[in-house]
Amino acid sequence: MLRKLTPNLIVDDVNKTIEFYQTTLGCFELVLTDPKEGRFDWALMRCEDVELMFQSKKSLETKMPGFFSSMKTGGTVIIYIEVDSIEPLYNWIKDRVKIISELSDTQYRMREFLIEDCNGFIVAFAEWA
Numbered sequence: 001m002l003r004k005l006t007p008n009l010i011v012d013d014v015n016k017t018i019e020f021y022q023t024t025l026g027c028f029e030l031v032l033t034d035p036k037e038g039r040f041d042w043a044l045m046r047c048e049d050v051e052l053m054f055q056s057k058k059s060l061e062t063k064m065p066g067f068f069s070s071m072k073t074g075g076t077v078i079i080y081i082e083v084d085s086i087e088p089l090y091n092w093i094k095d096r097v098k099i100i101s102e103l104s105d106t107q108y109r110m111r112e113f114l115i116e117d118c119n120g121f122i123v124a125f126a127e128w129a
Helices: 014-024 057-063 086-093
Strands: 008-011 029-034 042-047 050-056 078-082 098-105 110-116 122-128
Touching: 008 014, 008 057, 014 029, 014 042, 014 050, 050 057, 086 098, 086 110, 086 122
Parallel strands: 008 050, 078 122
Antiparallel strands: 029 042, 042 050, 098 110, 110 122
């Protein structure tokens, strides 16, 4: 049966995305890339149990010509990450990123805030209230 979900997000610049997730968000480490150095077409990043893959739109267009050429990258997915201690994370990150939704309690018993990453994807960080 199903065991794990690791989204592969389409981005324009994998190297820029790696920089954002390592430096701006702080905890993501680079696990694998293709190619192994230089301008990356694909990367796997991990922060504890959270894994994300990023693949360049250009590399996908070479594998599936015409399919991705008219698609816009970013903005069509919300990455929802559950955390253990949201307030220290929010205080550390709030001046480093574009905040989409300030830290608040929701009607579904989560305390959360949302940011925009360097590709236009929304990243939500949440803790059970």
